[in-house]
Amino acid sequence: MTMNTQGRPTSPVSAANQSVDTVSGSKGLLQAEGLIFEIGTQDTTGVDLPTPKNRTGRLGGVARKQPTGLPGLSEPQTVRHYMRLSQKNYAIDLGLFPLGSCTMKHNPRLNEKLARLPGFADIHPLQPQATVQGALELIDELATWLKTLTGMPAVAMSPKAGAHGEFCGMMAIRQALVARGEAEARKRVLVPASAHGTNPATAVQCGFIVDEIKANARGRVDMESLKAKLEKTDDIAGIMLTNPNTCGLFETDIKEIADLIHAAGGYFYCDGANFNAIVGRVRPGDLGVDAMHINLHKTFSTPHGGGGPGSGPTVLSDALAPYAPVPFVVKDEDGVFRLVEDMEGDAKESFGRMVAFHGQMGMFVRALTYMLSHGADGLKQASEDAVLNANYIQARLKSVMTPAFEGYCMHEALFSDAFTADGIETIDIAKSLIDEGYHPMTMYFPLVVHGAMLIEPTESESKAELDRFCDSLESIARRAAQGDETLKGAPYLAPMRRLDETQAARKPVLKWTQPDANSVAAE
Amino acid sequence: MTTYYTEDHEWITVEGDIATVGITKYAADQLGDVVFVEVPEAGASFGKGDDMAVVESVKAASDVYAPVAGEVTEGNGALADAPETVNEDPEGAGWFCKMKLSDSGELGSLMNVDAYKAFCDGL
Numbered sequence: 184m185t186m187n188t189q190g191r192p193t194s195p196v197s198a199a200n201q202s203v204d205t206v207s208g209s210k211g212l213l214q215a216e217g218l219i220f221e222i223g224t225q226d227t228t229g230v231d232l233p234t235p236k237n238r239t240g241r242l243g244g245v246a247r248k249q250p251t252g253l254p255g256l257s258e259p260q261t262v263r264h265y266m267r268l269s270q271k272n273y274a275i276d277l278g279l280f281p282l283g284s285c286t287m288k289h290n291p292r293l294n295e296k297l298a299r300l301p302g303f304a305d306i307h308p309l310q311p312q313a314t315v316q317g318a319l320e321l322i323d324e325l326a327t328w329l330k331t332l333t334g335m336p337a338v339a340m341s342p343k344a345g346a347h348g349e350f351c352g353m354m355a356i357r358q359a360l361v362a363r364g365e366a367e368a369r370k371r372v373l374v375p376a377s378a379h380g381t382n383p384a385t386a387v388q389c390g391f392i393v394d395e396i397k398a399n400a401r402g403r404v405d406m407e408s409l410k411a412k413l414e415k416t417d418d419i420a421g422i423m424l425t426n427p428n429t430c431g432l433f434e435t436d437i438k439e440i441a442d443l444i445h446a447a448g449g450y451f452y453c454d455g456a457n458f459n460a461i462v463g464r465v466r467p468g469d470l471g472v473d474a475m476h477i478n479l480h481k482t483f484s485t486p487h488g489g490g491g492p493g494s495g496p497t498v499l500s501d502a503l504a505p506y507a508p509v510p511f512v513v514k515d516e517d518g519v520f521r522l523v524e525d526m527e528g529d530a531k532e533s534f535g536r537m538v539a540f541h542g543q544m545g546m547f548v549r550a551l552t553y554m555l556s557h558g559a560d561g562l563k564q565a566s567e568d569a570v571l572n573a574n575y576i577q578a579r580l581k582s583v584m585t586p587a588f589e590g591y592c593m594h595e596a597l598f599s600d601a602f603t604a605d606g607i608e609t610i611d612i613a614k615s616l617i618d619e620g621y622h623p624m625t626m627y628f629p630l631v632v633h634g635a636m637l638i639e640p641t642e643s644e645s646k647a648e649l650d651r652f653c654d655s656l657e658s659i660a661r662r663a664a665q666g667d668e669t670l671k672g673a674p675y676l677a678p679m680r681r682l683d684e685t686q687a688a689r690k691p692v693l694k695w696t697q698p699d700a701n702s703v704a705a706e
Numbered sequence: 707m708t709t710y711y712t713e714d715h716e717w718i719t720v721e722g723d724i725a726t727v728g729i730t731k732y733a734a735d736q737l738g739d740v741v742f743v744e745v746p747e748a749g750a751s752f753g754k755g756d757d758m759a760v761v762e763s764v765k766a767a768s769d770v771y772a773p774v775a776g777e778v779t780e781g782n783g784a785l786a787d788a789p790e791t792v793n794e795d796p797e798g799a800g801w802f803c804k805m806k807l808s809d810s811g812e813l814g815s816l817m818n819v820d821a822y823k824a825f826c827d828g829l
Contacts, residue, residue: 184714184729184761184770190738193764627765684764688741689789 189627189635191610193684213678216267220695223254229261252697271678273622275488279644279652283595283625283637284379284429286459286481287488288569293556294484294549303548308540312522319520322541323512325551329477329496332562333458334468337504339497340511341542345456348476348495349385349423351508351537355474355499356421356450357389358506358534369449373412373422375404377430377629379454382423391420398631402430402588402597404440416447421473425454427461429629430588431573431595431637441471450474450503458482459641460570460594463563473500479543483550494546505532510541568642569594572649576638579653583660587632594641600634604666609634612659614673614681619655709797710773710813711822717797718773720813726801729761729770732826734796737763740789745781745802752776752805754812759802761792774812776805 208215216222240246256264273280280287298304306315326338339355342348353372360366372386375396383393394412399405404424413419422444426434434440441451453467453475459482467475479494480487487493499507510524522541526533557565570593577586577596585601586592600609613623613636625637640649662670674680709719715733719726734740742762752758752772759770781803785791792800807813817825 184716184733185768189766190736190763191765193739685739685741688739688762688764 189630191608191627195681195683214267218695219264220254223256225255227257228255229258279648280622281624281638283639286641288484288641289643290484290486294552297552298545298548316520319512321551322547323514323520325547328554332462333498334466335498336501337499337507339507341508341538342495342497343538343543344493345476345478345495346381348497349381351497352452352474353385353389354534355503355506359503369418369420371418372420377428377631379425382454402432403434406436413443413447419447419449421450421452423452427457427593431592431597433593437470460566462566464566473503479546479550484553485546485549492543494543506534508535508537509533565642572640572642572644575649576640583657595637595639598636599632603663607663607666607670609636611670612663615659615670617674618676710816712773712816714771716773723807724804725807726804728801729796731796734793739763740792743785743789745785746778747781748778750778775808778803778805780804
């Protein structure tokens with residue numbers, strides 16, 4: 184079997200820990216809150232209208248015969264319900280968000296201000312193009328920045344998230360192979376063991392076959408493993424590689440990897456999820472990349488993780504540019520911006536259309552605002568500070584935790600669970616961080632490191648905030664090394680105690696159902 | 707009755723020309739609580755190393771490979787409703803399928819229990 188060693192305890196250790204101390208179930212000002220179906224009744228409503236007299240239904244035979252079953256709530260009940268739920272959320276606006284590879288950086292308020300300008304916020308994608316020239320120019324301007332920062336000649340702006348951008352890049356590769364008449368012969372895509380899970384999924388979705396390359400002891404692509412995979416070349420479609428990779432390390436052999444894959448007749452897809460570590464320092468175009476998505480919601484500070492939609496523009500090399508998806512913006516000689524929507528003329532070789540309209544316009548405004556407010560030098564400094572912050576965390580914690588690899592890291596610090604005493608796991612450390620007021624780090628990923636803990640502080644955090652976080656994690660790590668069993672009961676202070684993920688997966692309850700009237704009466 | 711092991715943590719017990727296949731206790735422990743198992747149906751044929759079954763824990767889905775070539779005569783349907791059996795008794799009631807071997811000579815490339823134990827100790 185494919186051996187995944189990242190299994191972890193997914194059931195609470197002891198049900199005795201689940202007791203609640205207050206009558207209301209609230210913990211101080213952290214109020215207990217039921218489902219909306221549990222707090223609402225059919226008898227209340229926020230809109231109290233008199234029953235109309237002499238009402239004649241006009242719905243014929245299609246009028247609803249049963250009540251909808253939706254709870255009726257008054258306005259204050261509704262407001263409190265969602266306010267209480269929102270207070271259970273953790274957000275980048277509340278504190279450091281150390282999720283590795285997620286790049287939870289501050290979302291500048293200036294971005295929000297500009298995104299709300301009526302000329303951007305109140306337009307419709309089906310408006311005549313002559314009335315939205317400014318918006319089209321903004322897309323074109325952002326595209327120019329993305330091409331400049333990556334050193335790539337073309338960009339597809341419409342992909343709506345990271346994996347969608349991967350899909351765009353891999354579809355462009357497939358279309359290029361179709362044009363070469365080799366789509367049937369070249370099916371194999373090489374993917375390193377440390378890859379984001381979306382990489383192999385994207386390759387398979389595009390009809391390719393995934394072939395895994397091993398990592399070496401330094402956490403990078405094992406060049407011998409790669410060369411062995413390239414002994415046969417006539418079935419190679421390409422490689423998908425993240426750089427910096429998911430171990431938070433720069434792939435130092437990336438240029439040779441690009442040369443090898445090109446010599447084999449394949450294309451180089453670079454997963455740009457971690458581009459935020461190298462903006463202004465390295466241009467992927469100089470490394471031989473053929474396609475790379477850029478997460479505006481990571482690198483360029485637009486909100487994500489429930490705060491907003493992703494956006495994954497995908498830069499393309501000259502070899503792949505003709506196959507870019509429609510629509511895209513071009514500037515005609517008379518200075519008018521025009522949307523190319525049909526697969527003809529400039530777009531006759533396009534692989535097709537991925538989305539209804541132009542992409543995430545609101546995110547485009549925010550990303551360009553971030554770029555223009557920082558300037559080229561500011562973007563470079565943001566990358567450098569992100570790397571500095573991650574290395575500060577690694578340096579502060581390496582005496583109590585076990586760095587997964589030797590040497591400096593890039594934008595995220597990776598630790599294994601080697602320092603923990605028997606019986607204490609990564610999950611116990613992660614849950615204990617919740618009690619300290621932090622969202623846990625990425626855990627048990629990447630798969631190539633046992634009990635992985637991946638921490639990405641981003642450049643947004645001050646040294647004081649990094650120290651506060653490190654103090655908490657250092658204390659937990661010391662207890663983990665000493666075998667402190669109380670860690671296994673964490674979280675103690677969260678709205679919910681440790682959940683039974685095993686039962687949730689084996690017997691999922693996905694829908695609220697009305698409790699049996701008899702059993703309610705009996706209580 | 708002899709049991710053989712693969713480096714990918716499958717076990718195969720042979721009686722006559724019928725073999726029973728499952729995953730080892732080492733593998734089940736590493737996966738954590740198993741929440742879903744998909745076993746092959748009778749009549750399916752596999753080459754050595756082909757994807758034969760799927761086992762999922764809360765965080766990880768893994769393919770189970772056919773240790774040797776053969777045709778499935780019975781899948782362990784009980785695992786669908788009781789995936790926890792794989793954790794509780796991986797090398798007994800948690801078996802995945804029974805199969806008729808195509809070439810019993812392929813068993814020679816697998817490990818015996820001592821060799822497998824030494825292999826796991828080295829991981």
